[in-house]
Amino acid sequence: MIHPSEYGALRGFAAVAEQRSFTRAGQALGVSPSALSQMVRGLEERLDVRLLNRTTRSVSPTEAGTTLLADVAPALASLSDALDYARRASNLPAGTVRLHCFHAAAEMFVAPILPAFMRTFPNILLDLTIDDTVVDIVANGYDAAIRIGEVIERDLIAVRLGSDIRQIAVASPDYLAEYGVPQTPRELLDHRCIRWRWPGQETPYAWEFFEDGRWFSVAVDGPLIASSRAFTVDAALAGLGIAFLKEAAVMDAIGNGRLVPLLDRWSVPFPGFYLCYPRQRQMAPALRVLLDAIAAPFRGSGG
Template sequence: MARDSYNDLLAFLAVARERSFTRAAAQLGVSQSALSHTIRALETRLGVRLLTRTTRSVAPTEAGERLFNSLAPRFEEIDADLAEVLAFRDQPRGTIRITATDYAANSVLWPRLLTFLPQYPDIKVEIMTDYGLTDIVAERYDIGVRLGDQVAKDMIAVRIAPDMRMAIVGAPGYLKDRPAPETPQALTQHNCINLRLPTHGGCYAWELSKGDTEVQVRVEGQLTFNGAYQMLEAALAGFGLAYIPEELARPYVASGRLVWVLEDWFPTFPGFHLYYPSRRQSSRALTLVVDALRLSKGAV
Protein backbone atom coordinates (compact mmCIF):
# COMPACT_ATOMS: atom_id res chain seq x y z
CA MET A 1 0.00 0.00 0.00
CA ALA A 2 1.29 3.46 -0.85
CA ARG A 3 2.49 5.63 2.03
CA ASP A 4 -0.14 8.25 1.21
CA SER A 5 -2.76 5.69 2.33
CA TYR A 6 -1.64 6.06 5.96
CA ASN A 7 -4.13 8.92 6.37
CA ASP A 8 -6.87 6.60 5.14
CA LEU A 9 -5.87 4.06 7.80
CA LEU A 10 -6.04 6.77 10.46
CA ALA A 11 -9.51 7.63 9.21
CA PHE A 12 -10.56 3.98 9.50
CA LEU A 13 -9.16 3.75 13.05
CA ALA A 14 -11.14 6.82 14.08
CA VAL A 15 -14.44 5.44 12.72
CA ALA A 16 -13.84 1.98 14.18
CA ARG A 17 -12.96 3.47 17.56
CA GLU A 18 -15.89 5.91 17.69
CA ARG A 19 -18.37 3.54 16.00
CA SER A 20 -19.74 6.66 14.32
CA PHE A 21 -18.95 8.55 11.14
CA THR A 22 -20.31 11.73 12.70
CA ARG A 23 -18.07 11.65 15.77
CA ALA A 24 -15.04 10.46 13.78
CA ALA A 25 -15.48 13.23 11.19
CA ALA A 26 -15.63 15.85 13.97
CA GLN A 27 -12.50 14.39 15.55
CA LEU A 28 -10.59 14.44 12.27
CA GLY A 29 -11.88 17.85 11.20
CA VAL A 30 -13.43 16.66 7.93
CA SER A 31 -16.96 16.39 6.60
CA GLN A 32 -18.93 13.21 7.13
CA SER A 33 -19.33 12.71 3.37
CA ALA A 34 -15.57 13.11 2.79
CA LEU A 35 -14.84 10.58 5.53
CA SER A 36 -17.34 8.11 4.07
CA HIS A 37 -15.68 8.48 0.65
CA THR A 38 -12.23 7.85 2.19
CA ILE A 39 -13.38 4.63 3.85
CA ARG A 40 -15.05 3.34 0.67
CA ALA A 41 -11.88 4.06 -1.32
CA LEU A 42 -9.79 2.20 1.28
CA GLU A 43 -12.08 -0.81 1.18
CA THR A 44 -11.94 -0.81 -2.63
CA ARG A 45 -8.13 -0.80 -2.64
CA LEU A 46 -7.96 -3.59 -0.07
CA GLY A 47 -10.73 -5.58 -1.72
CA VAL A 48 -12.47 -6.28 1.59
CA ARG A 49 -15.28 -4.72 3.64
CA LEU A 50 -13.93 -3.19 6.86
CA LEU A 51 -17.08 -1.64 8.35
CA THR A 52 -20.70 -2.71 8.53
CA ARG A 53 -22.98 0.28 8.19
CA THR A 54 -26.63 0.60 9.09
CA THR A 55 -28.79 3.65 9.41
CA ARG A 56 -28.28 3.56 13.18
CA SER A 57 -24.79 2.13 13.77
CA VAL A 58 -21.32 1.39 12.44
CA ALA A 59 -19.27 -1.63 13.47
CA PRO A 60 -16.07 -3.30 12.21
CA THR A 61 -16.40 -6.48 10.21
CA GLU A 62 -14.25 -9.45 11.22
CA ALA A 63 -11.55 -8.21 8.85
CA GLY A 64 -11.98 -4.68 10.14
CA GLU A 65 -11.68 -5.83 13.76
CA ARG A 66 -8.47 -7.70 12.97
CA LEU A 67 -7.02 -4.66 11.17
CA PHE A 68 -8.05 -2.35 14.00
CA ASN A 69 -6.46 -4.54 16.69
CA SER A 70 -3.27 -4.75 14.68
CA LEU A 71 -2.92 -1.10 13.67
CA ALA A 72 -4.18 0.80 16.72
CA PRO A 73 -1.27 -0.13 19.05
CA ARG A 74 1.28 0.63 16.34
CA PHE A 75 -0.06 4.10 15.64
CA GLU A 76 -0.20 4.73 19.41
CA GLU A 77 3.51 3.85 19.57
CA ILE A 78 4.23 6.25 16.72
CA ASP A 79 2.31 9.02 18.49
CA ALA A 80 4.26 8.35 21.69
CA ASP A 81 7.58 8.43 19.80
CA LEU A 82 6.68 11.71 18.11
CA ALA A 83 5.65 13.21 21.45
CA GLU A 84 9.01 12.21 22.90
CA VAL A 85 10.85 13.84 19.99
CA LEU A 86 8.80 17.03 20.35
CA ALA A 87 9.79 17.12 24.01
CA PHE A 88 13.35 17.86 22.87
CA ARG A 89 11.99 21.05 21.30
CA ASP A 90 9.72 22.07 24.13
CA GLN A 91 11.62 20.86 27.21
CA PRO A 92 15.28 21.39 28.17
CA ARG A 93 16.65 17.91 27.69
CA GLY A 94 19.23 16.10 25.59
CA THR A 95 23.00 15.69 25.36
CA ILE A 96 25.29 18.61 24.46
CA ARG A 97 28.76 17.57 23.27
CA ILE A 98 31.55 20.12 23.72
CA THR A 99 35.19 20.11 22.61
CA ALA A 100 37.55 22.42 24.52
CA THR A 101 41.12 22.70 25.77
CA ASP A 102 41.75 21.38 29.25
CA TYR A 103 42.39 24.89 30.57
CA ALA A 104 39.11 26.21 29.12
CA ALA A 105 37.22 23.23 30.52
CA ASN A 106 38.65 23.68 34.02
CA SER A 107 38.75 27.46 34.28
CA VAL A 108 35.59 28.46 32.40
CA LEU A 109 33.22 25.60 31.58
CA TRP A 110 33.18 23.64 34.81
CA PRO A 111 32.68 26.59 37.23
CA ARG A 112 29.58 27.67 35.30
CA LEU A 113 28.19 24.21 34.63
CA LEU A 114 28.59 23.45 38.33
CA THR A 115 25.68 25.77 39.12
CA PHE A 116 23.78 25.26 35.85
CA LEU A 117 23.43 21.46 35.66
CA PRO A 118 21.57 20.90 38.97
CA GLN A 119 18.79 23.13 37.61
CA TYR A 120 18.33 20.96 34.50
CA PRO A 121 18.72 17.26 35.39
CA ASP A 122 17.56 16.17 31.92
CA ILE A 123 20.40 18.01 30.17
CA LYS A 124 23.57 15.97 29.79
CA VAL A 125 26.91 17.56 28.92
CA GLU A 126 29.85 15.68 27.42
CA ILE A 127 33.20 17.52 27.37
CA MET A 128 36.16 16.24 25.37
CA THR A 129 39.46 18.05 25.91
CA ASP A 130 41.99 18.53 23.12
CA TYR A 131 44.10 21.24 21.52
CA GLY A 132 43.24 20.38 17.93
CA LEU A 133 41.09 22.68 15.84
CA THR A 134 38.33 20.10 15.72
CA ASP A 135 35.75 20.18 12.92
CA ILE A 136 32.73 20.16 15.21
CA VAL A 137 30.31 19.37 12.38
CA ALA A 138 32.27 16.36 11.12
CA GLU A 139 32.93 15.11 14.65
CA ARG A 140 29.31 15.66 15.71
CA TYR A 141 29.99 18.17 18.47
CA ASP A 142 27.36 20.74 19.37
CA ILE A 143 29.82 23.34 20.65
CA GLY A 144 33.51 24.07 20.25
CA VAL A 145 35.53 26.28 22.61
CA ARG A 146 38.70 28.02 21.41
CA LEU A 147 40.41 31.40 21.58
CA GLY A 148 38.57 34.07 19.63
CA ASP A 149 41.12 34.29 16.81
CA GLN A 150 40.85 30.52 16.20
CA VAL A 151 37.11 30.49 15.45
CA ALA A 152 36.18 30.08 11.78
CA LYS A 153 34.34 33.03 10.25
CA ASP A 154 31.31 30.97 9.25
CA MET A 155 30.61 29.97 12.86
CA ILE A 156 28.44 31.74 15.40
CA ALA A 157 30.81 32.81 18.18
CA VAL A 158 29.93 33.75 21.76
CA ARG A 159 32.55 35.16 24.10
CA ILE A 160 32.79 33.23 27.37
CA ALA A 161 36.00 34.64 28.90
CA PRO A 162 38.05 37.86 28.96
CA ASP A 163 41.19 38.23 26.87
CA MET A 164 43.92 35.82 27.96
CA ARG A 165 47.57 36.64 28.58
CA MET A 166 50.15 33.91 28.11
CA ALA A 167 53.30 33.66 30.23
CA ILE A 168 56.64 31.90 30.37
CA VAL A 169 57.55 30.46 33.76
CA GLY A 170 60.25 28.35 35.32
CA ALA A 171 61.09 27.00 38.75
CA PRO A 172 63.80 28.86 40.74
CA GLY A 173 65.68 25.56 41.00
CA TYR A 174 65.81 25.21 37.21
CA LEU A 175 67.12 28.78 36.77
CA LYS A 176 69.60 28.54 39.63
CA ASP A 177 72.46 27.26 37.46
CA ARG A 178 71.31 28.79 34.14
CA PRO A 179 71.11 32.42 33.12
CA ALA A 180 67.48 33.44 32.51
CA PRO A 181 66.88 34.23 28.83
CA GLU A 182 66.91 37.93 28.06
CA THR A 183 65.60 37.66 24.51
CA PRO A 184 63.11 35.33 22.83
CA GLN A 185 65.94 33.85 20.73
CA ALA A 186 67.72 32.79 23.91
CA LEU A 187 64.87 30.36 24.64
CA THR A 188 66.47 27.97 22.12
CA GLN A 189 69.32 27.49 24.63
CA HIS A 190 66.91 26.31 27.32
CA ASN A 191 65.09 23.10 28.13
CA CYS A 192 61.53 24.09 27.19
CA ILE A 193 58.37 22.08 27.76
CA ASN A 194 56.52 21.65 24.47
CA LEU A 195 52.83 21.45 23.60
CA ARG A 196 51.86 19.00 20.87
CA LEU A 197 49.14 20.16 18.49
CA PRO A 198 47.25 17.14 17.13
CA THR A 199 45.73 19.08 14.22
CA HIS A 200 49.11 19.94 12.72
CA GLY A 201 51.11 17.05 14.12
CA GLY A 202 53.85 19.40 15.30
CA CYS A 203 54.64 21.37 18.43
CA TYR A 204 53.31 24.82 19.15
CA ALA A 205 55.65 27.70 18.35
CA TRP A 206 55.71 30.09 21.29
CA GLU A 207 54.13 33.38 20.22
CA LEU A 208 55.60 36.45 21.92
CA SER A 209 55.06 40.17 21.49
CA LYS A 210 56.59 43.41 22.74
CA GLY A 211 55.09 46.64 21.52
CA ASP A 212 54.67 46.27 17.77
CA THR A 213 57.17 43.41 17.54
CA GLU A 214 55.83 39.87 17.30
CA VAL A 215 57.98 36.74 17.13
CA GLN A 216 57.47 32.99 17.09
CA VAL A 217 60.08 30.74 18.66
CA ARG A 218 60.25 27.00 18.07
CA VAL A 219 61.67 25.61 21.27
CA GLU A 220 63.04 22.22 22.17
CA GLY A 221 63.21 20.23 25.36
CA GLN A 222 63.03 16.87 27.03
CA LEU A 223 59.26 16.86 27.59
CA THR A 224 56.24 17.29 25.32
CA PHE A 225 52.62 17.21 26.49
CA ASN A 226 49.18 17.85 25.04
CA GLY A 227 47.75 19.75 28.00
CA ALA A 228 48.50 22.87 30.03
CA TYR A 229 48.28 21.22 33.43
CA GLN A 230 50.95 18.63 32.65
CA MET A 231 53.21 21.44 31.41
CA LEU A 232 52.62 23.30 34.66
CA GLU A 233 53.50 20.25 36.76
CA ALA A 234 56.67 19.69 34.76
CA ALA A 235 57.73 23.31 35.26
CA LEU A 236 57.03 23.06 38.99
CA ALA A 237 59.22 19.94 39.10
CA GLY A 238 62.09 21.89 37.56
CA PHE A 239 62.15 20.25 34.12
CA GLY A 240 62.31 23.52 32.20
CA LEU A 241 60.42 26.57 31.04
CA ALA A 242 56.72 26.39 30.24
CA TYR A 243 54.47 28.62 28.13
CA ILE A 244 51.06 28.58 29.86
CA PRO A 245 48.16 30.93 30.68
CA GLU A 246 49.25 33.65 33.09
CA GLU A 247 46.30 33.07 35.41
CA LEU A 248 47.18 29.39 35.69
CA ALA A 249 50.74 30.24 36.76
CA ARG A 250 49.98 33.26 38.96
CA PRO A 251 49.33 31.43 42.29
CA TYR A 252 52.62 29.53 41.96
CA VAL A 253 54.54 32.71 41.16
CA ALA A 254 52.96 34.37 44.19
CA SER A 255 54.07 31.46 46.41
CA GLY A 256 57.60 31.52 44.99
CA ARG A 257 57.44 28.11 43.32
CA LEU A 258 57.70 29.68 39.84
CA VAL A 259 59.12 32.91 38.44
CA TRP A 260 58.20 34.94 35.37
CA VAL A 261 60.59 34.73 32.42
CA LEU A 262 60.70 37.38 29.65
CA GLU A 263 57.72 39.06 31.28
CA ASP A 264 57.84 42.06 28.93
CA TRP A 265 57.23 39.69 26.00
CA PHE A 266 54.01 38.11 27.32
CA PRO A 267 51.33 38.25 24.57
CA THR A 268 47.59 38.76 24.98
CA PHE A 269 45.05 36.80 22.91
CA PRO A 270 41.29 37.16 22.40
CA GLY A 271 39.58 35.24 25.19
CA PHE A 272 37.79 31.94 24.90
CA HIS A 273 34.72 31.85 22.68
CA LEU A 274 32.24 29.06 22.20
CA TYR A 275 31.10 28.49 18.64
CA TYR A 276 28.53 26.46 16.75
CA PRO A 277 27.31 26.27 13.14
CA SER A 278 23.85 27.86 13.12
CA ARG A 279 21.03 29.25 15.21
CA ARG A 280 18.51 27.40 13.07
CA GLN A 281 16.76 24.51 14.80
CA SER A 282 18.78 24.90 17.99
CA SER A 283 17.37 22.86 20.85
CA ARG A 284 16.37 24.49 24.11
CA ALA A 285 19.12 22.51 25.80
CA LEU A 286 21.76 24.04 23.51
CA THR A 287 20.35 27.53 23.98
CA LEU A 288 20.40 27.15 27.77
CA VAL A 289 23.98 25.86 27.81
CA VAL A 290 25.14 28.72 25.59
CA ASP A 291 23.44 31.26 27.85
CA ALA A 292 24.95 29.65 30.96
CA LEU A 293 28.47 29.88 29.51
CA ARG A 294 28.12 33.36 28.00
CA LEU A 295 30.42 35.98 29.54
CA SER A 296 28.41 38.54 31.46
CA LYS A 297 28.46 42.13 30.23
CA GLY A 298 31.22 44.21 31.75
CA ALA A 299 33.45 41.18 32.42
CA VAL A 300 35.51 41.48 29.22
Protein backbone atom coordinates in the same frame (compact mmCIF):
# COMPACT_ATOMS: atom_id res chain seq x y z
CA MET B 1 -7.69 6.25 45.01
CA ILE B 2 -9.58 9.53 45.11
CA HIS B 3 -12.12 9.99 42.32
CA PRO B 4 -11.45 12.97 40.00
CA SER B 5 -14.83 14.46 40.91
CA GLU B 6 -13.93 14.30 44.61
CA TYR B 7 -10.63 16.08 43.96
CA GLY B 8 -12.54 18.89 42.25
CA ALA B 9 -15.11 19.00 45.06
CA LEU B 10 -12.38 19.12 47.73
CA ARG B 11 -10.63 21.97 45.87
CA GLY B 12 -13.93 23.80 45.67
CA PHE B 13 -14.72 23.25 49.34
CA ALA B 14 -11.24 24.39 50.43
CA ALA B 15 -11.47 27.54 48.30
CA VAL B 16 -14.90 28.47 49.72
CA ALA B 17 -13.82 27.73 53.30
CA GLU B 18 -10.71 29.87 52.92
CA GLN B 19 -12.38 32.71 50.99
CA ARG B 20 -15.61 32.57 53.05
CA SER B 21 -17.45 33.28 49.81
CA PHE B 22 -18.75 31.22 46.89
CA THR B 23 -18.33 34.23 44.61
CA ARG B 24 -14.65 34.89 45.45
CA ALA B 25 -13.83 31.19 45.44
CA GLY B 26 -15.53 30.75 42.06
CA GLN B 27 -13.48 33.63 40.62
CA ALA B 28 -10.26 32.06 41.93
CA LEU B 29 -11.12 28.67 40.44
CA GLY B 30 -12.72 29.92 37.24
CA VAL B 31 -16.16 28.38 37.90
CA SER B 32 -19.56 29.90 38.61
CA PRO B 33 -20.78 30.23 42.22
CA SER B 34 -23.78 28.02 41.47
CA ALA B 35 -21.59 25.22 40.04
CA LEU B 36 -19.29 25.52 43.01
CA SER B 37 -22.24 25.30 45.39
CA GLN B 38 -23.45 22.13 43.71
CA MET B 39 -19.97 20.53 43.95
CA VAL B 40 -19.72 21.27 47.67
CA ARG B 41 -23.29 20.09 48.33
CA GLY B 42 -22.54 16.84 46.49
CA LEU B 43 -19.42 16.35 48.64
CA GLU B 44 -21.46 16.90 51.79
CA GLU B 45 -24.02 14.33 50.65
CA ARG B 46 -21.36 11.72 49.91
CA LEU B 47 -19.68 12.30 53.27
CA ASP B 48 -23.05 12.62 55.04
CA VAL B 49 -21.88 15.66 57.00
CA ARG B 50 -22.42 19.41 56.73
CA LEU B 51 -19.15 21.16 55.91
CA LEU B 52 -20.30 24.79 55.51
CA ASN B 53 -22.68 27.02 57.35
CA ARG B 54 -24.51 29.16 54.79
CA THR B 55 -26.50 32.33 55.34
CA THR B 56 -27.57 35.01 52.88
CA ARG B 57 -24.60 37.14 54.01
CA SER B 58 -21.82 34.74 54.91
CA VAL B 59 -20.28 31.31 54.55
CA SER B 60 -18.15 29.65 57.21
CA PRO B 61 -16.88 26.11 57.81
CA THR B 62 -18.56 23.95 60.38
CA GLU B 63 -16.52 22.11 62.99
CA ALA B 64 -16.34 19.12 60.66
CA GLY B 65 -15.46 21.45 57.77
CA THR B 66 -12.67 23.09 59.79
CA THR B 67 -11.20 19.68 60.58
CA LEU B 68 -11.44 18.54 56.96
CA LEU B 69 -9.85 21.77 55.71
CA ALA B 70 -6.90 21.34 58.08
CA ASP B 71 -6.40 17.79 56.84
CA VAL B 72 -6.76 18.32 53.09
CA ALA B 73 -5.32 21.83 52.52
CA PRO B 74 -1.62 20.76 52.70
CA ALA B 75 -2.28 17.77 50.45
CA LEU B 76 -4.14 19.90 47.92
CA ALA B 77 -1.31 22.45 47.89
CA SER B 78 1.29 19.71 47.41
CA LEU B 79 -0.72 18.11 44.61
CA SER B 80 -1.19 21.48 42.91
CA ASP B 81 2.56 22.12 43.05
CA ALA B 82 3.25 18.68 41.57
CA LEU B 83 0.82 19.26 38.72
CA ASP B 84 2.33 22.70 38.01
CA TYR B 85 5.80 21.17 37.91
CA ALA B 86 4.61 18.46 35.51
CA ARG B 87 3.12 21.09 33.22
CA ARG B 88 6.34 23.10 33.25
CA ALA B 89 8.47 20.01 32.70
CA SER B 90 6.43 19.04 29.65
CA ASN B 91 7.36 22.40 28.10
CA LEU B 92 11.04 22.33 29.08
CA PRO B 93 13.73 21.90 26.42
CA ALA B 94 14.82 18.29 26.06
CA GLY B 95 17.38 16.24 24.17
CA THR B 96 21.14 15.75 23.93
CA VAL B 97 23.64 18.58 23.49
CA ARG B 98 27.22 17.64 22.53
CA LEU B 99 29.82 20.15 23.72
CA HIS B 100 33.60 20.04 23.14
CA CYS B 101 35.81 21.90 25.64
CA PHE B 102 39.45 22.40 26.39
CA HIS B 103 40.28 21.29 29.95
CA ALA B 104 40.69 24.83 31.26
CA ALA B 105 37.45 25.95 29.59
CA ALA B 106 35.45 23.14 31.15
CA GLU B 107 36.69 24.10 34.61
CA MET B 108 36.17 27.84 34.10
CA PHE B 109 32.90 28.04 32.19
CA VAL B 110 30.98 24.76 32.33
CA ALA B 111 31.48 23.38 35.84
CA PRO B 112 30.16 26.53 37.60
CA ILE B 113 26.83 26.57 35.74
CA LEU B 114 26.07 22.83 35.85
CA PRO B 115 24.24 22.52 39.21
CA ALA B 116 21.66 25.22 38.44
CA PHE B 117 21.40 24.22 34.78
CA MET B 118 20.66 20.58 35.52
CA ARG B 119 18.06 21.48 38.13
CA THR B 120 16.34 23.86 35.74
CA PHE B 121 16.50 21.59 32.67
CA PRO B 122 16.24 17.99 33.90
CA ASN B 123 15.32 16.69 30.44
CA ILE B 124 18.60 17.77 28.78
CA LEU B 125 21.51 15.35 28.49
CA LEU B 126 24.84 17.18 28.23
CA ASP B 127 27.40 15.04 26.40
CA LEU B 128 30.67 16.80 27.27
CA THR B 129 34.02 15.95 25.67
CA ILE B 130 36.96 17.46 27.56
CA ASP B 131 40.31 17.47 25.78
CA ASP B 132 42.67 19.93 24.12
CA THR B 133 42.35 18.49 20.64
CA VAL B 134 41.30 20.95 17.95
CA VAL B 135 38.49 19.15 16.14
CA ASP B 136 36.12 20.11 13.35
CA ILE B 137 32.93 20.76 15.31
CA VAL B 138 30.49 20.02 12.50
CA ALA B 139 32.32 17.01 11.05
CA ASN B 140 32.60 15.39 14.48
CA GLY B 141 28.96 15.92 15.38
CA TYR B 142 29.39 18.55 18.10
CA ASP B 143 26.76 21.21 18.67
CA ALA B 144 29.19 23.75 20.14
CA ALA B 145 32.68 24.14 21.58
CA ILE B 146 34.66 26.37 23.92
CA ARG B 147 38.18 27.17 22.75
CA ILE B 148 40.64 30.03 22.41
CA GLY B 149 40.21 32.43 19.53
CA GLU B 150 43.25 31.43 17.51
CA VAL B 151 41.83 27.97 16.72
CA ILE B 152 38.23 28.87 15.84
CA GLU B 153 37.07 28.14 12.30
CA ARG B 154 36.04 31.29 10.44
CA ASP B 155 32.55 30.10 9.58
CA LEU B 156 31.54 29.64 13.25
CA ILE B 157 29.70 32.15 15.41
CA ALA B 158 31.96 33.03 18.36
CA VAL B 159 30.89 34.62 21.65
CA ARG B 160 33.68 35.81 23.89
CA LEU B 161 33.84 34.45 27.43
CA GLY B 162 35.85 35.81 30.32
CA SER B 163 38.88 38.06 30.32
CA ASP B 164 42.10 38.19 28.32
CA ILE B 165 44.75 35.49 28.59
CA ARG B 166 48.45 36.11 29.08
CA GLN B 167 51.11 33.49 28.41
CA ILE B 168 54.52 33.76 30.04
CA ALA B 169 57.78 31.86 30.09
CA VAL B 170 58.70 30.48 33.52
CA ALA B 171 61.51 28.47 35.07
CA SER B 172 62.57 27.30 38.49
CA PRO B 173 65.25 29.20 40.44
CA ASP B 174 67.49 26.11 40.25
CA TYR B 175 67.31 25.98 36.47
CA LEU B 176 68.10 29.68 36.13
CA ALA B 177 71.00 29.41 38.55
CA GLU B 178 72.53 26.66 36.40
CA TYR B 179 71.71 27.89 32.87
CA GLY B 180 71.24 31.64 33.24
CA VAL B 181 68.31 33.96 32.53
CA PRO B 182 67.30 34.65 28.89
CA GLN B 183 67.11 38.40 28.24
CA THR B 184 65.14 38.26 24.97
CA PRO B 185 62.77 35.72 23.42
CA ARG B 186 65.37 34.81 20.82
CA GLU B 187 67.79 33.77 23.55
CA LEU B 188 65.36 30.94 24.33
CA LEU B 189 66.94 29.12 21.39
CA ASP B 190 69.99 28.58 23.60
CA HIS B 191 67.96 27.13 26.48
CA ARG B 192 66.40 23.81 27.42
CA CYS B 193 62.70 24.42 26.80
CA ILE B 194 59.80 22.22 27.84
CA ARG B 195 57.62 22.13 24.76
CA TRP B 196 53.89 21.51 24.44
CA ARG B 197 52.12 19.98 21.47
CA TRP B 198 48.45 20.36 20.62
CA PRO B 199 46.87 16.91 20.85
CA GLY B 200 46.56 15.55 17.33
CA GLN B 201 49.32 17.78 15.96
CA GLU B 202 52.76 16.59 14.87
CA THR B 203 54.87 19.67 15.63
CA PRO B 204 55.17 21.41 19.02
CA TYR B 205 53.56 24.78 19.65
CA ALA B 206 55.80 27.75 18.76
CA TRP B 207 55.98 30.26 21.60
CA GLU B 208 54.41 33.62 20.76
CA PHE B 209 55.63 37.04 21.86
CA PHE B 210 54.78 40.67 21.04
CA GLU B 211 57.14 43.45 19.97
CA ASP B 212 56.81 46.72 18.04
CA GLY B 213 53.08 46.24 17.44
CA ARG B 214 53.25 42.71 16.08
CA TRP B 215 53.32 39.10 17.21
CA PHE B 216 56.22 36.82 16.38
CA SER B 217 56.95 33.15 17.10
CA VAL B 218 60.01 31.38 18.45
CA ALA B 219 60.35 27.68 17.61
CA VAL B 220 62.18 26.66 20.79
CA ASP B 221 64.05 23.41 21.35
CA GLY B 222 64.57 21.22 24.36
CA PRO B 223 64.66 17.72 25.86
CA LEU B 224 60.92 17.26 26.52
CA ILE B 225 57.66 17.48 24.55
CA ALA B 226 54.30 16.82 26.21
CA SER B 227 50.67 17.03 25.16
CA SER B 228 49.57 17.95 28.71
CA ARG B 229 49.89 21.52 29.96
CA ALA B 230 49.74 20.30 33.55
CA PHE B 231 52.70 18.00 32.90
CA THR B 232 54.80 20.90 31.59
CA VAL B 233 54.08 22.82 34.81
CA ASP B 234 55.37 19.87 36.85
CA ALA B 235 58.45 19.60 34.63
CA ALA B 236 59.25 23.28 35.09
CA LEU B 237 58.82 22.97 38.87
CA ALA B 238 61.27 20.05 38.78
CA GLY B 239 63.90 22.30 37.15
CA LEU B 240 63.94 20.48 33.80
CA GLY B 241 63.74 23.64 31.72
CA ILE B 242 61.74 26.73 30.73
CA ALA B 243 58.00 26.31 30.10
CA PHE B 244 55.52 28.61 28.39
CA LEU B 245 52.14 28.67 30.14
CA LYS B 246 49.02 30.66 30.91
CA GLU B 247 49.88 33.08 33.68
CA ALA B 248 46.80 32.07 35.69
CA ALA B 249 48.03 28.46 35.80
CA VAL B 250 51.33 29.37 37.48
CA MET B 251 50.43 32.37 39.65
CA ASP B 252 50.60 30.37 42.88
CA ALA B 253 53.99 28.89 41.97
CA ILE B 254 55.29 32.36 41.10
CA GLY B 255 53.87 33.77 44.32
CA ASN B 256 55.67 31.24 46.49
CA GLY B 257 58.93 31.52 44.55
CA ARG B 258 58.93 28.05 43.02
CA LEU B 259 58.81 29.54 39.50
CA VAL B 260 60.23 32.78 38.14
CA PRO B 261 58.48 34.74 35.34
CA LEU B 262 60.66 35.61 32.34
CA LEU B 263 60.53 37.99 29.36
CA ASP B 264 57.66 40.02 30.82
CA ARG B 265 57.88 42.94 28.38
CA TRP B 266 57.26 40.64 25.41
CA SER B 267 54.27 38.89 27.02
CA VAL B 268 51.01 40.78 26.46
CA PRO B 269 47.40 39.72 26.97
CA PHE B 270 45.23 38.50 24.10
CA PRO B 271 41.52 37.61 23.82
CA GLY B 272 40.99 34.24 25.43
CA PHE B 273 38.12 31.77 25.31
CA TYR B 274 35.11 31.81 23.02
CA LEU B 275 31.89 29.85 22.92
CA CYS B 276 31.46 28.87 19.27
CA TYR B 277 28.81 27.08 17.27
CA PRO B 278 27.72 26.70 13.62
CA ARG B 279 25.34 29.15 12.00
CA GLN B 280 21.85 27.71 11.81
CA ARG B 281 18.42 28.95 10.87
CA GLN B 282 16.60 27.27 13.73
CA MET B 283 18.50 26.33 16.86
CA ALA B 284 17.32 23.44 19.02
CA PRO B 285 15.87 24.75 22.31
CA ALA B 286 18.19 22.53 24.36
CA LEU B 287 21.26 24.01 22.67
CA ARG B 288 19.92 27.54 23.03
CA VAL B 289 19.40 27.33 26.78
CA LEU B 290 22.87 25.80 27.28
CA LEU B 291 24.55 28.54 25.25
CA ASP B 292 22.59 31.16 27.18
CA ALA B 293 23.57 29.63 30.52
CA ILE B 294 27.29 29.59 29.65
CA ALA B 295 27.34 33.10 28.14
CA ALA B 296 25.03 34.82 30.66
CA PRO B 297 27.70 35.68 33.27
CA PHE B 298 29.71 37.59 30.67
CA ARG B 299 27.01 39.65 28.94
CA GLY B 300 27.60 43.35 29.37
CA SER B 301 30.95 42.77 31.05
CA GLY B 302 33.03 43.75 28.04
CA GLY B 303 34.54 40.25 28.10
